[in-house]
Structures are given as C-alpha cells and as structure tokens.
Amino acid sequence: MNDRRREPGQASGQTSGQTSLADIAAEAGVSVSTVSRIANGDLGRASAATVAKVQRLIAERGYRPNPVGRSLRGGDSRLVAMLAPNLDNPAMAAIAASTEAALRAAGYVMILCDTHDRPDLQDEYLRAMRSRFAEGFIVVSAVASPELEASLDRREPIVFVNRRNPYGGGPFIGIDNRQAGADAADHLLACGVRAPAVIHPADLSSTIRERVEGFLDRLEERRPGLTVRRCDGPGGNHLDCGYAAAKRLTADGGWPDGILCPSDLMAYGLFRAAGEQGVRIPDDCRPVGIDDNDLNDWIAPWLSSVKIPYQRFGDAIVTSLRDLRAGNSVGEVLLPHRLVRRQSGPAMAEDPA
Amino acid sequence: MNDRRREPGQASGQTSGQTSLADIAAEAGVSVSTVSRIANGDLGRASAATVAKVQRLIAERGYRPNPVGRSLRGGDSRLVAMLAPNLDNPAMAAIAASTEAALRAAGYVMILCDTHDRPDLQDEYLRAMRSRFAEGFIVVSAVASPELEASLDRREPIVFVNRRNPYGGGPFIGIDNRQAGADAADHLLACGVRAPAVIHPADLSSTIRERVEGFLDRLEERRPGLTVRRCDGPGGNHLDCGYAAAKRLTADGGWPDGILCPSDLMAYGLFRAAGEQGVRIPDDCRPVGIDDNDLNDWIAPWLSSVKIPYQRFGDAIVTSLRDLRAGNSVGEVLLPHRLVRRQSGPAMAEDPA
DNA sequence: ACAGTTTAGGCAAACGTTTGCCATGTTCAA
DNA sequence: TTGAACATGGCAAACGTTTGCCTAAACTGT
Numbered sequence: 001m002n003d004r005r006r007e008p009g010q011a012s013g014q015t016s017g018q019t020s021l022a023d024i025a026a027e028a029g030v031s032v033s034t035v036s037r038i039a040n041g042d043l044g045r046a047s048a049a050t051v052a053k054v055q056r057l058i059a060e061r062g063y064r065p066n067p068v069g070r071s072l073r074g075g076d077s078r079l080v081a082m083l084a085p086n087l088d089n090p091a092m093a094a095i096a097a098s099t100e101a102a103l104r105a106a107g108y109v110m111i112l113c114d115t116h117d118r119p120d121l122q123d124e125y126l127r128a129m130r131s132r133f134a135e136g137f138i139v140v141s142a143v144a145s146p147e148l149e150a151s152l153d154r155r156e157p158i159v160f161v162n163r164r165n166p167y168g169g170g171p172f173i174g175i176d177n178r179q180a181g182a183d184a185a186d187h188l189l190a191c192g193v194r195a196p197a198v199i200h201p202a203d204l205s206s207t208i209r210e211r212v213e214g215f216l217d218r219l220e221e222r223r224p225g226l227t228v229r230r231c232d233g234p235g236g237n238h239l240d241c242g243y244a245a246a247k248r249l250t251a252d253g254g255w256p257d258g259i260l261c262p263s264d265l266m267a268y269g270l271f272r273a274a275g276e277q278g279v280r281i282p283d284d285c286r287p288v289g290i291d292d293n294d295l296n297d298w299i300a301p302w303l304s305s306v307k308i309p310y311q312r313f314g315d316a317i318v319t320s321l322r323d324l325r326a327g328n329s330v331g332e333v334l335l336p337h338r339l340v341r342r343q344s345g346p347a348m349a350e351d352p353a
Numbered sequence: 354m355n356d357r358r359r360e361p362g363q364a365s366g367q368t369s370g371q372t373s374l375a376d377i378a379a380e381a382g383v384s385v386s387t388v389s390r391i392a393n394g395d396l397g398r399a400s401a402a403t404v405a406k407v408q409r410l411i412a413e414r415g416y417r418p419n420p421v422g423r424s425l426r427g428g429d430s431r432l433v434a435m436l437a438p439n440l441d442n443p444a445m446a447a448i449a450a451s452t453e454a455a456l457r458a459a460g461y462v463m464i465l466c467d468t469h470d471r472p473d474l475q476d477e478y479l480r481a482m483r484s485r486f487a488e489g490f491i492v493v494s495a496v497a498s499p500e501l502e503a504s505l506d507r508r509e510p511i512v513f514v515n516r517r518n519p520y521g522g523g524p525f526i527g528i529d530n531r532q533a534g535a536d537a538a539d540h541l542l543a544c545g546v547r548a549p550a551v552i553h554p555a556d557l558s559s560t561i562r563e564r565v566e567g568f569l570d571r572l573e574e575r576r577p578g579l580t581v582r583r584c585d586g587p588g589g590n591h592l593d594c595g596y597a598a599a600k601r602l603t604a605d606g607g608w609p610d611g612i613l614c615p616s617d618l619m620a621y622g623l624f625r626a627a628g629e630q631g632v633r634i635p636d637d638c639r640p641v642g643i644d645d646n647d648l649n650d651w652i653a654p655w656l657s658s659v660k661i662p663y664q665r666f667g668d669a670i671v672t673s674l675r676d677l678r679a680g681n682s683v684g685e686v687l688l689p690h691r692l693v694r695r696q697s698g699p700a701m702a703e704d705p706a
Numbered sequence: 707a708c709a710g711t712t713t714a715g716g717c718a719a720a721c722g723t724t725t726g727c728c729a730t731g732t733t734c735a736a
Numbered sequence: 737t738t739g740a741a742c743a744t745g746g747c748a749a750a751c752g753t754t755t756g757c758c759t760a761a762a763c764t765g766t
Contacts, residue, residue, distance in 0.1 A: 093441060113453070131420055300630060
C-alpha cells in the first residue's frame with residue numbers, strides 16, 4: 001500500500017484547486033492509470049464495476065483533464081496561435097472573431113497576438129507560442145522573418161491568411177485578389193467612369209499588388225491605351241495612407257471621377273480628404289474599396305466595395321489546419337467575393353464651408 | 354554516473370524541439386538544478402567558473418525556460434485571459450489591442466476569448482482558462498454566471514472592464530458613465546436642442562443605464578419639467594438595436610432635434626434609419642454618441658461623441674491586475690473622458706430620392 | 707491437471723521546471 | 737587537531753497527464 005498516496009477527497013493543487021486524476025483515483029481506490037484510461041474512453045481495460053464507479057466520480061467531482069499536464073506529456077495542447085498585424089483594423093477583428101468561433105467549435109482555444117506587422121514581434125510570438133506547445137499557427141498578413149522561416153523548415157503547421165507565405169508555398173486562405181481588382185475595374189467602367197485612378201501604400205504587399213494589377217490589367221484590356229493615374233502614400237496605417245495618397249494624387253491633376261482604394265480603410269482616408277476639399281463622394285469621385293467592412297452598410301453608403309467573406313474564413317482556416325496536421329498536403333483556398341454596389345449617401349447636410 | 358542521462362547536444366523533445374534545462378545541464382556536465390538556479394539569477398550557489406560556463410551555454414543554445422513546465426510546477430504561467438463579449442465591436446477591438454500591448458510589455462501573454470455575451474460561454478472560458486493556470490482574468494462587460502461567482506469566491510484575480518462586477522465589488526476600469534451622459538446632455542443643450550430624446554437597448558446593462566440616467570438627470574436639472582422621449586430596441590447587436598429603436602421612436606412623434614445614443618454603434622443604426630427616411634443628420638436631428646470610435650474622424654463627421662480613452666485602458670488594467678495579485682485592495686479606476694464635437698459632414702451627394 | 711490466453715489493473719517513466727534538503731570538500735578559528 | 741562555518745552542487749519530490757510494459761488472477765481448451 002502506498003502510504004504517500006493522497007487522502008481521498010483532499011484537495012490536491014495549491015495552484016489550481018481543480019480535481020486531478022489523483023483525486024479521483026484515491027477516492028475510487030484505483031490507480032491513476034486506470035482513471036486516465038477510463039477518462040479517455042478506453043473502457044476495455046477495467047471491469048464494468050470499476051468503470052462505473054470511476055465514471056460516476058468523474059461526473060460527480062466534475063473532473064476535467066488538465067491541459068497543462070497534457071501538453072507537458074506531449075499530448076495535445078488544444079492551443080492555436082493567431083498572429084495578426086493589428087487588432088484595430090476591422091478586417092482583422094472580423095477574421096479573429098470568425099476564427100475564434102470555428103476553433104472553439106473544434107475544441108481549440110485561440111491565443112491572439114498582435115504583431116504590429118513587425119518581424120521582430122512576429123518572431124517573438126512565434127517562439128513564445130512554440131514553447132507553449134501551440135499545435136498550429138495562423139498568420140494573418142505574414143511578414144518575412146527568421147523564426148517564420150525556421151518554423152517552416154520544421155514543418156510546423158502554419159496557415160497563411162490574407163497575405164501569402166513570403167517564402168512561398170503553404171496553405172493560404174484568401175480571395176482571388178486579381179479578380180477582385182478586375183471586378184472593381186468593371187464596376188467603375190459600368191458606372192461611366194472615364195478617367196480612373198488608383199492609390200495604394202508605398203510598400204506593396206503581395207495582396208495589394210495583386211489587387212492593383214488585376215485592376216490595371218482589366219482596364220488595359222477593356223480600354224487599351226487609357227492612362228490610369230496612380231499614386232502611393234506612406235506605409236503603415238491604411239487610413240493615413242489613403243488620406244495622404246489622395247491628397248498627393250489630386251494636388252496635381254485634380255480629382256479623378258473614379259478610383260480604386262485597395263482596402264476600405266484607404267477609401268475612408270480618401271473620403272476625409274475629399275470632405276476637406278469640398279469634393280462630393282460618390283458624385284464627383286466614385287471610390288471602390290476592397291474588404292467591405294460591415295459598417296459600410298450603416299455609415300458608408302457612398303462606398304461600393306468588394307466583399308471579402310471574412311465570416312467564412314474561420315471554417316476554412318480550421319479545415320486547412322486540420323488537414324495540415326493530418327499530414328495531407330494543403331493548397332490555397334480562395335473564397336468567393338462579390339462586389340457590393342452602394343449608389344449614394346443618405347441625406348446629409350452639405351458642408352457649410 | 355547516471356547512464357540514463359541524455360547525451361549532450363542531443364535534441365530533447367520530440368514535442369517542442371526546444372533546448373531544455375536537461376540539454377544545457379548535460380552539455381555543461383552539471384545537474385539540472387544548478388542550471389535552473391543560474392538561469393533564474395541565483396548566482397551565489399555555484400562557482401564563478403560554473404556560472405560562466407552555464408551562462409555561455411544558455412546564451413549559445415538560446416535556452417528559454419518552458420512556460421508549460423513552469424506552470425505545471427506551480428510557478429507563474431505568464432498567462433492572462435481576457436473575456437470579451439464580441440470581437441466585432443470596434444470598442445472591444447480597441448480595448449483588446451491596448452490590453453494586449455500593455456500585457457506584453459509586462460511580460461504576459463493574453464488569451465482572448467469571445468463570450469458572445471453568453472453566461473454559458475463565459476463559464477466555459479473561465480473554467481478552461483483556470484485549468485490552463487491563467488494568472489488573471491480580465492472580463493469585459495461581464496454577465497452574471499455561476500463560474501464567475503465561484504471565481505470571485507476563490508479570490509481569483511479578476512478585473513472588470515466597462516461593466517461592473519455583477520456581484521458587486523472588485524476592481525473596475527471604465528469611465529464615469531453618469532458624467533458622460535450629463536456631458537452629452539450639456540452638449541445637446543449647447544447646440545440649441547429643444548426636444549431631446551434617447552434610445553437604448555431593451556435590456557439595460559449597468560453601463561448603459563448609468564449613461565442614460567446621467568443624461569436624463571442633467572436635463573431635468575437644467576430644464577425642469579422637460580419631457581424627454583425615450584425608446585428602446587431589441588437587445589443584442591447595438592447596430593440593429595439603434596436602427597430599430599430609432600424607427601420605433603420616430604414612428605409616432607417624428608424625429609427629435611437631438612438624441613443620445615449611449616453607444617456609437619447605436620448612433621450608426623440611427624444614422625441608417627435617418628438616411629432611409631430622408632432625415633438629414635446632424636441638421637434635422639443631432640445625435641450624440643458615447644465611445645467615439647476611431648473611425649468617426651474619418652467617416653462619421655456628423656457624430657459628436659464622448660471619447661472613451663480605450664488606448665489607456667490597457668495600462669490601467671495591467672496595473673490593477675498587478676496590485677490585485679500583490680494582495681493590495683484595488684478599487685475603481687475611472688479614466689477621463691471628453692466630448693468630441695463634430696459639426697457637420699463633408700460635402701456629400703444628397704439623396705437623389 | 708496443465709499450458710495458454712484473457713481480464714484487470716498497477717508501476718514507472720517521461721514531459722520541463724523549481725526548490726528544500728542533503729552531501730561533500732575546503733577554510734578557518736580555537 | 738577538531739569542530740564549525742561556508743562553498744559548491746547534486747538528489748528527489750512535486751505539478752498532472754499518458755502509455756508501454758508488467759503481474760497477477762481467472763478462465764479456456766485439451
């Protein structure tokens with residue numbers, strides 16, 4: 001008889017206060033192994049009586065396996081890390097919300113990390129999450145970084161969202177950005193726009209580049225020889241960037257009658273610049289965005305935008321992650337987008353200026 | 354000599370691939386204890402030579418203590434759980450972003466959980482996080498739930514944000530909601546509003562109730578006897594709620610010339626209802642919100658709103674959490690708000706209808 | 707009656723860390 | 737010379753779990 005065995009019913013952890021396998025085992029008068037097996041559904045290894053007794057105790061005491069012990073043992077941690085460039089961006093919040101729900105439904109817990117689009121922070125989080133035994137990584141708008149490269153080398157399960165793997169390959173969830181740009185071009189032409197323009201951040205991510213290229217290519221295809229004015233703004237925040245780029249674009253040459261803003265936030269920046277200059281949106285200048293922030297329906301009725309189905313990203317991400325962990329080769333998932341037309345604003349006061 | 358000791362340099366974990374104490378110990382030819390002590394800065398327990406050798410190896414191999422092992426041991430997990438009612442709400446995203454940054458600066462990692470304002474999910478996350486040895490909880494807009502009550506009983510460190518502890522007491526981070534409501538009232542009166550109104554969700558949280566009461570009390574104080582129209586909308590999403598409440602309010606009695614929307618999202622809902630009915634905002638009806646979403650500066654120039662300094666919440670939360678864990682008694686922290694006046698929209702097309 | 711198989715369940719190692727206690731060896735004072 | 741004090745560092749338990757292997761006892765077939 002093991003006299004070091006904990007007394008039945010005595011609380012175990014000074015730390016957690018939760019009932020542990022040992023508690024149940026002591027109370028049932030069986031070994032920890034037996035309880036562990038029964039708790040994990042291996043019912044063939046004990047007598048029916050024992051199984052019943054242990055199951056009753058598990059239910060009674062509300063035993064739930066401790067994930068930390070499991071992690072340490074090398075089992076599953078049920079932890080997935082999501083690295084996002086900035087939580088402030090409504091698009092990121094939408095992705096985070098949908099992913100969180102999908103992960104929870106699949107029995108996982110999500111750790112959300114804000115990388116501020118900085119390689120060093122991305123690396124720090126990659127390391128921190130690895131040592132917490134995260135079972136997978138979701139990297140939204142990844143940037144190239146040493147630790148990411150290392151993770152890829154070790155074949156850790158990483159799903160890229162929105163922006164492709166900077167080192168190439170790997171599962172990707174997003175939309176057909178070139179097509180989205182082309183759709184935006186079609187929309188502007190359909191609206192009778194004659195002299196379209198485009199603004200974008202100075203440092204082009206793959207995502208933005210594809211959108212802009214898709215836009216320009218489609219215009220060239222349908223209106224050969226048409227010159228499309230193009231201007232960039234300082235990187236970082238897309239709001240500021242859109243504002244600055246719009247001002248730069250229009251400083252010489254005035255306002256175009258239609259313009260692609262490759263993200264909704266840039267369109268918001270442009271909207272502010274227009275307001276300051278008394279330019280009417282969308283009458284004087286018709287913007288088309290990409291993202292279609294949910295708030296558009298409420299407060300940006302002047303913005304037509306390509307809707308990216310962020311609510312559907314969660315499921316796609318979790319599916320890819322599972323396939324990846326199962327060892328299947330996983331490719332790109334391009335979810336369907338569609339342009340949402342908004343023709344006009346609600347009645348608003350005109351600028352008194 | 355312990356022949357079961359791992360060979361120096363040999364990778365330890367099939368699981369993590371990280372260098373462990375045992376790796377360093379084997380390579381240095383000392384025991385795990387010694388390495389642990391040196392790694393934790395206890396330099397008095399080993400000779401200078403040993404310390405130097407071990408420190409060199411730690412640096413060389415990039416050893417970082419495994420947080421899971423630490424957690425299990427009962428040490429600190431450096432994990433803090435934040436429970437938020439819905440990530441979609443820009444205000445939540447702002448709080449999450451600022452808290453994440455503050456926690457990271459303090460050496461913590463944040464787990465973000467979306468409770469969808471549901472008591473059962475709040476409980477599930479509370480349990481899950483406790484068994485992951487979370488060192489603290491940040492509950493944004495808490496709802497009453499059995500597990501929350503249990504957590505409070507066990508004196509677990511919980512900081513309440515935005516909405517007070519439904520069971521009373523405990524640290525709280527927020528603003529003076531009554532004062533915010535009063536400020537909104539002053540603003541409307543200063544704008545010459547004669548017949549103010551207010552809309553709010555049908556099920557009033559403490560937060561919203563305080564705002565509305567502060568508003569009404571101030572109006573009564575400054576304009577005794579003035580009747581203020583008041584209408585509620587279905588709970589849940591504040592956007593839909595604001596929309597529905599605005600329609601209900603104006604269905605009989607028409608539009609007021611000024612109105613308190615106790616959250617920006619409700620104001621957005623009202624804006625849409627106004628647009629649909631050709632009512633000009635803010636000329637025909639002047640709304641005042643509370644939150645002051647960052648996007649307002651860009652796309653809602655018609656909305657004056659009480660700015661809640663969400664970027665400053667993070668530091669306040671972390672400070673409270675630390676005090677709480679240190680055993681100090683921690684009270685409420687009311688951060689300063691201020692009303693942001695926006696007079697008019699930019700030039701926009703009038704509704705062609 | 708005896709060998710072989712099944713049933714029931716315990717032992718112990720492993721994951722990575724921390725820490726109280728013990729075991730050497732050296733130095734120093736009386 | 738003999739303790740005592742100190743320096744240096746190892747042992748082992750503990751946190752909670754999982755699982756390969758082992759050991760009894762009971763049963764089966766001949």
